[in-house]
Amino acid sequence: MAKVVTFANVKGGSGKSTLCINMAAILIRAGYSVAILDLDQQKCSQDWITGTKDKLLSRVEIIEPAELKAAEDVEVDFLLIDTQGSLTKEMAQFLFQSSLIITPCRVSRDDIVGQGWIEVFLKQSNQNSKKAPILTVLNGVNKRSSILSHVIEQLKEDGVQVAETCISQRVCFAETNVNKVSVIGYNKQATEEIVDLTNEALNLIKSET
Ligand SMILES: Nc1ncnc2c1ncn2[C@@H]1O[C@H](COP(=O)(O)OP(=O)(O)O)[C@@H](O)[C@H]1O
Ligand SMILES: [Mg+2]
Helix, strand or coil, X not given: CCEEEEECCCCCCCCHHHHHHHHHHHHHHCCCCEEEEECCCCCHHHHHHHCCCXXXXXXXXXXXXXXXXXXXXXXXXXXXXXXXXXXXXXHXXXXXXXXEEEEEECCCXXXXXXXXXXXXXXXXXXXXXXXCCEEEEEEEECCCCHHXXXXXXXXXXXXXXXXXXXXXXXXXXXXXXXXXXXXCCCCHHHHHHHHHHHHHHHHHHHHHC
């Protein structure tokens, strides 16, 4: 039974696909089997994987939405679901099958409002099933900026679960997207950040089960 991790934020450009792909590479390197389901019409993650020359990413399985009934039935250790920047019925169905929801968030009002929508959506839903924890990850940050710590403090005050790991703004993330590889072997600091984030995610999933 696959553990399902969904990347969601109704704001486009927050880093859903970037974190999804790089986390997939880290999980593969750690010895797990991984599949990706790309619910975005633009198929950014799917194209990234199918066009890749990256040894780790080429081991990621692609699942077509049409093939899938229950996300947990996919026979891999982790099913990572990338979503588009809006709340769709299809996406809602998968949010409720998730062990963890990761909401990447830029240090911008629109992104923070966007992640808030995911929280509201889950809270207001009538589904009786257990709701997955939401982990908000600040992405594209400048770690030296005082605005970052202010935003983190504010989010925590509002009851948002903010990841200890923030992902820095780095050109390598955009370059690896264009070159269809992961940051592993491309940029050491970026790799370390994704490893730390993946470990946080794994610990959260473990503590829920
Ligand atoms: N930490 C980062 N540093 C630099 N560029 C980033 C970072 N995260 C994402 N990007 C770039 O920002 C753009 C949007 O990211 P993407 O992952 O496609 O967002 P989403 O899937 O949420 O729409 C892409 O061009 C990507 O390469
Ligand atoms: Mg995307």
